[in-house]
Amino acid sequence: MSDKNWDLIIQNKSSLFRLDLHEVWRYRDLLRMYVKRDIITFYKQTILGPMWFFIQPIMTTIMFMFVFGGIAGISTDGVPQAVFYLAGLVCWNYFADCLTKCSDTFNANQQIFGKVYFPRLIVPFSIVISNMVKMGIQLVLFLVVYAYYFIVLGTFEINWTIVLFPLLLLMLASLGLGFGLVISSLTTKYRDLRFLITFGVQLWMYATPVIYPLSVMKQNYPDKIWVIVANPLTAIIETFKYGFTGVGVFEWNYLLYSFVMSIAVLLLGIIVFNRVQKSFMDVI
């Protein structure tokens, strides 16, 4: 019998670039169930329920206004502090949540992965999607605060780059997912990275213009600015802020760089993840 007559061939070696994405598509109902599960179980047996999605960014913003805006006196380029911090936080939180949760995929799911096969990519994909819902809710919060200042002050210069928002969201998702996949694949064997990720994400936030505008950095540290520009998240968050408030740095080549990076990281992540998923049960 020739190989064509078989539906499935199980062996160790396979091409590096066989991503089996069609299989993920075949299991799309499972993806939907996972997303549903994440959302339902998030607020089961809580009193405030989905309100928790609001509370966290509100508290953090107030804290930032107090510490960075008040005590440290870091400029926000004339944008009201609440809007400035909230804009940065909503974007950053989405990325950071995707990254930390995805990077724990193998570890958190070893029970089920050890028993049954389904495309492992379903799990990180579902994380990215369910966090998008959370991000959407937080975005509403941002828009409410934004609208308040818009009506009271009326000084924001909304410009056309606001239409780039869906693209920015996808780039955040793909970066969070991509880095998360790489880290989750490496941690199956070498757990060291799990220690890195907890404080690494915190440090990374300070290398991203969340609590300060890029322009301030450019003025104060013109020769070290490349560190921050090399961070693919910089352009995304700056563009987001620029689109809504008209204040910030928007450059096509920064954004293009981030775009290329997010595609590259995602591809790398999926390739590494696919290689590891076949036998991670033996090493985890």
Place this chain on the structure above:
Amino acid sequence: MSRKVIEFDNVGKQYVLGTIGTGTLSQDLNRWWARIRGKEDPFLKIGEVNDRTKKGESNFVWALKDINFSVDEGDVVGIIGKNGAGKSTLLKILSRVTSPTVGTIKVKGRIASLLEVGTGFHPEMTGRENIYMNGTIMGMTKTEIDRKLDEIVDFAGVEKYLDTPVKRYSSGMMVRLGFAIAAHLEPEILVVDEVLAVGDAEFQKKAIGKMQDVSKGEGRTVLFVSHNMAAVRSLCKKGIVMKNGGIDSIGDITSAIERYLKNNDDAENVNIIDSVKCLKSTLHIESVEINETSKAHSIIRNGQDKLKVRITGTLDEALDYDLMLILKNEIGMPYATYAPGHYRGEIQHLEKGKFVIERIINLPMILAKGILKVDLYLHHPMVEYQMMAVDCCSLESEGFQSGYGRALEHQQNGFMGL
């Protein structure tokens, strides 16, 4: 000619023993370097047969090696073997939980495995939500589940609790729900790994019945791993015996089970004394002989009508005791019990110091060919157990008749002719 649906071609799985640490990093680098130069993985050449009882030379072990077999459509195959023989690894590779180190498996059709209790159940979600969750994990689509929801609920018998989170379920209800989902999967190939252990008797019957339907009525292929020989025998037609990571034999289920049970005994040269447990601190057993040997396997010859039991040891204080011996079939069902104290009140007395207990037990007139397992006890009926040795030896009966007549075929007539 029936179609092949699964084909194992030279499949092997190598594991590294010990913990993962810096050593693994250097091995990884070694492998990577070999691959860059286009050479073979240097660690595939070493590695030993998987015999967990002996200390090995290297850190690499072949949990499976040189596995070659194929399964035809509609076959119900029982895979049996001792713990660690590689049965579960085989199924894991087949269900793609882990990948083989070498070799290829070709499969035709969809594979689904019956999972352990509540795998993939989320405790906070309701029964209904979990049916969808679990069903999709096992490869069903939402529309398929929609169609079968009523059937599943009915089979599991949990209608009342359908909208209650499964964390409030009893473990039996969870198993039933889990099995009900799996039973309605309709894969071409069903893989079952010892899941029927839990669940009440009624449900077990239902489950075995369903598996029989699946294989007979619907012509689907089933691979079944279990230590429960009764279940294997009633479900399967073919049997694969595994031993130390390889295939020992393939054949019809009856001969496979016999082969396995025989393997089990002479594989390790066990003595009866190994399974003796003293439950009284003043009693010390030195030797136990059954059928005039201290080995755990012996043969009842054609024409032999007596079974001799001899126990020696020392006592720190006097003891009132009775000797009880139970003969069981290979799956643990008792056939006959010798216990004079129990039945006739003949309690024996031993003084402090060295002792020898000797009994000669009459065997039945006609005994079938096959394996009898033996439990041996010293006890004071209704008071205490003093020594127990469960499954302490197996007696292989050559099958005999004293005088005339036909020898028994124990599959048909039972074990003993009365």
